[in-house]
Each structure stands twice: as C-alpha cells, then as structure tokens.
Amino acid sequence: MTQAHALARAPFDRTLLLVVPAAAFMLLLFIYPFLYGLGLSFEPKEGGALGNYSHFFTTDNLWPTIWTTLRLALPATLINVGLALPIAYKMRIKTRYQRWITTILVVPITLGTVLIAEGALTYFGPKGWLSQTLQLSHIYDGPIRLTHNYWGVLISLVISGFPFAFLLILSYITGIDPVLARAAATLGADPAAQFRHIYLPLLAPGLAMCFCLAFVQAFSVFPSAVLLGSPAGPTRVISIAAYEAAFEQYDYSLASAIAMIMGFVQLLIVAAVLGLRNLFYRGPVVGGKG
Amino acid sequence: MKHDFQALRLDAVTRRFAGAGGKAFNALQELTLTIKRGEFIALLGPSGCGKSTALNCIAGLLPLSGGSIWLDATRIDTLPPEKRGFGMVFQNYALFPHMSVERNVGFGLRMRGAAGSEIARRVGRALKLVQLIGQEHKLPGQLSGGQQQRVAIARAIVIEPPLILMDEPLSNLDAKLRLETRSEIRRIHRELGRSTVYVTHDQDEALSLADRIVVMKDGVVQQIASPQEVYGEPANLAVARFMGYRNVLDMAIEAQNGDRVTLAAGNIRLIGARKQALVGERASVAIRPEEIALGEGPGGENTIAGHVDNVEYCGRDSLIDVMTPSGTRLHVRAPTHIALGESVHVHVPVERALVYADESA
Structure with missing residues (x-):
C-alpha cells in the first residue's frame, strides 16, 4: 500500500492533536470558571435556587442597570460602526496619507481605558482645554458638562471603541476586489450606487460581526463608567452592580448571577444581529477567477 | 449616453505613471486611432506594452495624462466611466458575487432606471445570445469559468453599448473553451453590429477576431493594419518577432536593387525584400519557419546548406532546426520526417525574406 493510500484510509489525522493545548486552555480558563460561576449563581445566601435572579429583577437599583448599560452600549456601538464605515471606505484606496491617517486613528487602541478616562477627565472637564477654548472664543458661553455624567462615558466608549471598529471594517473593505466597483462603474453606477449595490451588501456580514464585537466590548464598560x-x-x-455585589457586599453568588444576566443580554443582542446577517450573501467577495 | 455613433476617435492619448524612484514613465504614448462603427479592433502586444492601459483609458477607469477621446463630436475623456456607457468585459470577469446571473446581467439596466418588464425581456435576450438560458438564478460562484465568462459578456452587451471593451477575456479559459468562446465573441460582435476593442497578447486571437490590429510595444504603437498585413508584412522587426518570424538573421548588405537587397553572412547569401529604409552596412532578415522550404531553390538561389540539429514532432508537421556550417541556426517548419544529423538544403522565397533596418542601428 502506498503512502497516499494509507493517508486516504487513515481513520485519525494526528495533526488534529495540535488543537489539544488550545482546547485545554479554553476548558481551564473559560469553560470551567463559567460553569463554576453558573453553579454559584444558583446557590444564593438566602431563598431558593433562583433567589438571586428574582432578587435582581425585583430590586430597584439592580434591574434598571440593564437599561442603563444598553443606553450607553448601543449608541456607542452605532456611533463607532457608523463613523468607522465611511472613514474606512475612504481609506480603501492606497494613498500617500493613508498610512498616517490609519496610524493616528488607531493610536487610542494602544491606550488603556483608565488612561483614556484620566485624559478625558482633564480635557473635557469644566476647567479642561475644550471648555476653556469654547468659552474664551465665545463659541459657547454656557456651562459645559461633559464629565461625571452620561456623555463622559459615551465619549470614552467612542474613543476606545472606534479604532477597533475602524480596523475591523478596513480589513473587510480592502478584502473586496476593487475591480467589482470598476465593473459597476462601466455599467452606469455612480460612486454612491457603487457603494450601495456593491460594497454595502458585500460588507453587511462583516459589519454585523463588527457590530457584535464592538457591542460586547461596550456593554462590559467599567472603568470609564466609574471615573x-x-x-x-x-x-x-x-x-458596577456586579462589582458592588462581589466586593462591597461580599455576595459572590449574587455577583455571579448578575454576571450571568449580563452575558445573557449580550448573547441576545449578538444572536439577533447574527440572525440578521444570515439574510445576506456570505460567500467569497471576489468576482471570478483571480 | 447615446447608443449609436459613427466613430470613436483617440487623439494622441497618453498615460504616464510614476515609476520607480518617482520617475514618470509613459505607459501609453500618443495613441491615435479612429474606430469606425462595426469594427473589431485588437490591441496586441506583450505584457506591459500599454494595451490594457489604453483600454482602461477608453473605459474611463484611468484618467489621461494627455490627448483626448471623441465619440463623434462629443469629447468623452473628461466623463467618468458611468457616463460613457461602454460595456466592459474584465479579465477576471468581475461578476458581482452576491447577485444571481439574472441580476448581474440586469445591473446596467437597473442603473439606467429601466422598467422591470423591460429588464426581464432584455436580460432574457442577452442570456439567450450567450446560451445561458436555465442558469438565471445561480450565483456566479456556482458556474464554471466558461459560463462566468459568458455572464460577463452578457452583462456588458445587455446595455447595448456603442463600444464593447474586452480585456484578455479568454486568458482564464482552457484551450478548447478558448476556441469556442472566441468564435462566440466574433458571432456576438457580428450580431450586435457595434464596435469591439479587444486586448490580447495572443496573435492567433487577434488574427482570427479583428478587422484591424494595433500592435504595441513599450507603450508605443508599432503598426495599425489588417490581420493579413500584420501577419505578412510586419512594419518593423519588433512586430515581425511578435508575429512569429522566429528566424532573425543579422547580415551584411552587399547590394540594393529597388526593393531587392542582397545580403551575406558567413557562407549564407540571401536576396530579400526591403521593408524599411536601410542605413549603414548591416540589416536584419526576418523569416517565418513555415515559409522556409526543404530542398534547393530554383537556380540554386537563396539556398542554404546545413544539417539537422533538432526535430520537434508537432503532429501535422515538425519543427526542424537546421544548423549551417558557419553556425547559424534556422527554424524550419515542414511536413516531413527527417533524421537528426542529416545533411539538407533549405530554400527561402525572395518575397518572404523580409529585410529590416539593423536592430543595433
């Protein structure tokens, strides 16, 4: 029997074993803690197995945190994806400046959320550069309050989340064969129609993916919400509710339940968006033989 | 854009690119050409000769660095591609992967705001023309290369453009399919009665399809002529080499009499037909392998002696390399079986030994 025949019949491909370390990593550092937390959430300090969950949904300073978080995470995600799409679209053509602009746009990704929050606190604060400039030049004379409220957190979510969305969308856009847009042009599609009929439908699955990742990132906001x-x-x-439960009330069981609820909400949104994604074409984005 | 026209005129169309080290080079230099309605023009040349650049300039996908393009009395080189209304078939087909065959073909009509029933009728007719009935609802990824190519052609012709531009449309097909699609393209061109500009690096394609061939090299037009003329009477040595004149001999000029030139090199003496003004004492003779005959010429004229150095069997005939005593290798195509090392005489008809100015001059 030749080696080729042996390969054709081999019941087990040993290269599959290479997946073991990664699987073990996932099992030990993600799946086990997750299941542990899930179990813990059903062992409340008082009440039945679902005690923590009923406590969460009946307590006035707990269940509204879902809406508070959604109210921040959804607009932040929409702004990030919505801003990144046109900018990345413009950047798809290689120009002399492309590298510089990309670098500048991506710099915030290297900064931690705490650093961004500290910087934003001084820059956007009542005595910060922004409000002083606005007031000195009399563009806006009223009090400017962009910190220690909703807007401060939203701004920081945009600063930290935008580069991420931008890089992701840029890679999707540059993966689309530009010849398709040129073909559309020769058929009478102006630049707006080329975007609408060629780029947008081919990008839609990528945009959905980008939305999910950016949303999950924004939904777990913590440092900037505090600072x-x-x-x-x-x-x-x-x-914050989970943090308080764990480290102020030392109720790990309730904290686990809140974390589970948080994950469930994220899962709902992600599932909905990925469900929409199935409505679009998801095959290769080139127009024939390369 | 109007659909009918008399002529498309390229006037000194030039395109420069920034080359290595920021030095600009001319990818296309002053191409002047008038394409009449109904004509099939082939832009022929090796890769990098500027033929695709020329096509993209006509389509509007590349702005010109100089010159102008006119459709009858309308200047069009200032218009974006979507305003020119030329159909284009791309080398890699450029089908929209997320649209069915039907929607791909109907795209140009939808962009023109045609009514649904009108689109359905014309898409049906175009698909019939390229023989793709029954494939309407498939995505391009589900079609074979040849079918994709035909979708690309249908998509370009359905808008009934005055001009169809084709960029090496057959280069991704296998040999058999290439021949079939080639005759399809010629048939479609005839049926539509519009003009076609066809870019290729394949002489056979250009010869079999075109009414006129534009031979290019290094961005410069070498010859614009009918296939017969480009094949039989190349304008210069570069065209001759490209058109399959595999024997190019550098020889000394002995005498000139009208357009007859007598040349010599080593123990070879040839009389040839002058095709270019000759300067200096040397000239190049270009001869096709299939125009050299085995055996002696009449009266011993233009006869070269040698021995068989190599034989490649090609089915209908053989490619024979004949080495002369002075070390010149001649490629001969003849329907003969011949043994290696055999002594032979070959004969070149005077009319088919084309004499050009010496390459180095």
Missing part, C-alpha cells in the same frame, strides 16, 4: 460617569446615578452600569 468619567456618575456611578451612583445615570451611569450605574451592570458591571
């Missing part, structure tokens, strides 16, 4: 927002009021997001 730039008003963690007792309008920006008391769900992660």
